[in-house]
Amino acid sequence: SYEVAQPPSVSVSPGQTAIIPCSGDHLGNKYVSWYQQKPGQSPMLVIYEDAKRPSGIPERFSASNSVHTATLTIRGTQALDEADYYCQTWDSSTAIFGGGTKLTVL
């Protein structure tokens, strides 16, 4: 079955750029979405169709997807960006989630 992999954790200093990768076989041929989940809250969509931001999501959130890796980039990371981030794609009508990456803003 298809799988996507994320690093368990990423740390960044406030104001710096956080980069969260999501890797999978030929992932670049699939659409990837990204979700932010803060403790005690439901996941929230931050990126859809590889690189599009829903209304209300700050411009510091951006993403790309190419070949085997999708990447979520958060520029000028703020303390309120500290959360778990999940990538998600589809394979044979099945939704596939990455294991999640805990972003720590030190």
Added chain:
Amino acid sequence: QVQLVQSGAEVKKPGASVMLSCKTSAFTLTNNYIHWVRQAPGQGLEWMGTFSPSGSSAGYAQKFQGRVTMTRDTSTSTVYMDLRSLRPDDTAIYYCARVHCSTSSCYTWFDPWGQGTLVTVSS
């Protein structure tokens, strides 16, 4: 506004069944998929399945086939998930989430999500 409101927390014994509900508002079930995703304590997101907008079919993750049934009631705009033969490792927060469909195709992302329902399975 588009919203999914889920039923309250449940505590069940092993072997029992649980039925969760997800009441939708500000959109019609006939052109939206409602999916179910669960999250065990401290773990990631796990897709369970979905019920089609037409109401004619459901698609379940292989792991849950034979143990889960998803249904809907269009008169109350509510979707249900029934999970049977519960085990302690079914303890999780269960979310419903929408995938919107246009006239020509369905989107590929989940938005919005319900607030989640905690199901605890313990003897």
